[in-house]
Amino acid sequence: MTRKLTTIGFDADDTLWHNERFFRITQDRFAELLIDHVPDNVDSHTLAERLLAAEKQNLGRYGYGVKGFTLSMIETAIEVTNARVPASVIQELIVAGQMMLSYPIELLPSARAAVEVLSESHRVVLITKGDLLDQERKLAQSGLGGLFDGVEIVSEKTPEIYVDIFNRHGDGPERSMMVGNSMRSDVVPVIEAGGWGIYVPHGLVWEVEYAPAPDHSPRYMEIPNLGALPALAAEIT
Known part of the structure; x- marks a missing residue:
């Protein structure tokens, strides 16, 4: 048969x-790092929307995963601050992305x-x-x-x-x-x-x-x- x-x-x-939880943790860190460098009308919800839009746009360029997500965070940080984001914040975003590659598998x-x-x-x-x-x-x-x-x-x-x-x-x-x-x-x-x-x-x-x-x-x-x-x-x- x-x-x-x-x-x-x-x-x-x-x-x-588990995987998505680490993206959420890093997204919260992204908002925390950017909130003092954006206009008053930009809150954490707006930052999340802008980041998601960048991720969608970049899927065809970078594909899925941590590297593309990190590049999208950096791109969004530059855009929402009108290119005034400090280099130290960019460095922190890179570190946050690198940390995602070291979380233990559960x-x-x-x-x-x-x-x-x-x-x-x-x-x-x-x-x-x-x-x-x-x-x-x-x-x-x-x-x-x-x-x-x-x-x-x-x-x-x-x-x-x-x-x-x-x-x-x-x-x-x-x-x-x-x-x-x-x-x-x-x-x-x-x-x-x-x-x-x-x-x-x-x-x-x-x-x-x-x-x-x-x-x-x-x-x-x-x-x-x-x-x-x-x-x-x-x-x-």
């Missing part, structure tokens, strides 16, 4: 381990157990986007690297990318599922590619990753945490 599901893709950041509940259990019955592939060196660092520190049959660090997650990955690492998207906390990146495009999209909510979500849930699709499912994934995979199999 042909199995319906043979391959499972896992997102990394905020699916297997696995989310049931992450290791879910990958371990499913790796015994399915091909498991890590599919993440971001800076290559940083993602490799986080995977190494997570201790999960040896469990995956493949690791894909991509610049974007699109239906075409999922088709390619699941063709190379599995039996095509129709017999694959993607598990993650982003509707925009982990769920919607893999369903469009023909696979299952499994949404695992996380308390913190970057605004860029918002998208409507594909409730119309029978291949869309939501679970409260990764602890529920093995049972769900067993039902599909």
Whole structure:
């Protein structure tokens, strides 16, 4: 009998381990450093909006990850202060960005157990986007690297990318599922590619990753945490 599901893709950041919390901490530091150097009508909320706008604009230039975020902070600092930001503040922003590359990796509940259990019955592939060196660092520190049959660090997650990955690492998207906390990146495009999209909510979500849930699709499912994934995979199999 042909199995319906043979391959499972896992997102990394905020699916297997914490990540967005460090961006929020650094964003707060950004506002703290800039607030004394901006016009009176610019508050922390405005700074956050300006930073987000810069991040969106720069995604096509720098991609995802800490490096692009740091450059966006510097660019925004220059713009909101009309190029009057002190060099010392720019230096502090660089230090804040560097600190993000040194935060310890903290696995989310049931992450290791879910990958371990499913790796015994399915091909498991890590599919993440971001800076290559940083993602490799986080995977190494997570201790999960040896469990995956493949690791894909991509610049974007699109239906075409999922088709390619699941063709190379599995039996095509129709017999694959993607598990993650982003509707925009982990769920919607893999369903469009023909696979299952499994949404695992996380308390913190970057605004860029918002998208409507594909409730119309029978291949869309939501679970409260990764602890529920093995049972769900067993039902599909």
